[in-house]
Amino acid sequence: MDHRILQTTRELIDEVGYPALTVDRVAARAGVGKAAIYRRYASKAEMAFVATVHEQRLPLPAGTGSLHGDLLALIRAFHVRMATPAARQLAxxxxGELAGNPELGTRFQDTFLAAERAxxxxxxxQAVARGELAGAVDPATAHLxxxxxxxxxxxxxxLPVDDAMVADLATAAAAGVTALADRHRGVPGGAAEPR
Known part of the structure; x- marks a missing residue:
């Protein structure tokens, strides 16, 4: 049933666009009740987000042997999902929904963003274990x-994001994470050193 709901959501976004998507339309085409959808997703936006960006399991850290390589593999996998026309309509x-709905915001933080930060x-x-980083960095900062x-x-x-820009973002993020690890080195709890 989950697959049917999400596949139908993707099809309808492609056919009619996100603004015209409704839970009623998804339920009717998927052959499920609206209650079945609302048991799984708190809103139309969450259902569409899962269908277009976050349905598949998150890409596992690539284990490329370098921080830059792992970040590059991760951002390339996310770019494929995030750059689709459906995702660009939905985001x-x-x-907007997250800003106006604290409950949905908490759910989003506790599910999707928590998985990404993990x-x-x-x-x-892995980078710390390889000796590539001087110490741990807050995953939320690396995510950002x-x-x-x-x-x-x-x-x-x-912006028209191509693979060159994706590679530049990975390089900049790797440099930033490395600089943060160096800055936090030796400070209890990883807190930033005073300026």
Whole structure:
């Protein structure tokens, strides 16, 4: 049933666009009740986000042997999902819903963003274990440096993001994470040193 709901959502977004998408339309075409959809997703925006960006499992940290390589593999995988026409339609609507619905915002933080940050935590842990980083860095900061920049480029600045830009974002994020690890080295709890 989950697959049917999400596949139908993708089809309808392609056919009629996100603004014309409704839970009623998805339920009717998928042959499920609206209650079944609302048990899974708190809103139309969440359902569409899962269908277009976050349905598949998150890419596992690539284990390329370098921080830069792992961040590059991760951002390339996310770029494929985040740059689709459906995702570009959906992101502004989802951002608006998150701003006006604290419950949905909490759910989004506790599910999707927590899973993304866990991937960053693993990449950072591997880089520390290899001796590539001087110490741990907050995964939320690494997430912001890499995927926050990608989201801003795609959804706010409407830039034509190509693989060269994706590679540049990975390079900048790797340099930022390395600089933060160096700055926090030797400070209990990883807090920033006073300026």
């Amino acid at each position: 502004p609507a989802l951002i 991937a960053f935590a693993e990449i950072i842990e 440096l890499l995927l926050g920049s990608l989201a801003s480029a795609l959804y706010i600045l409407n």
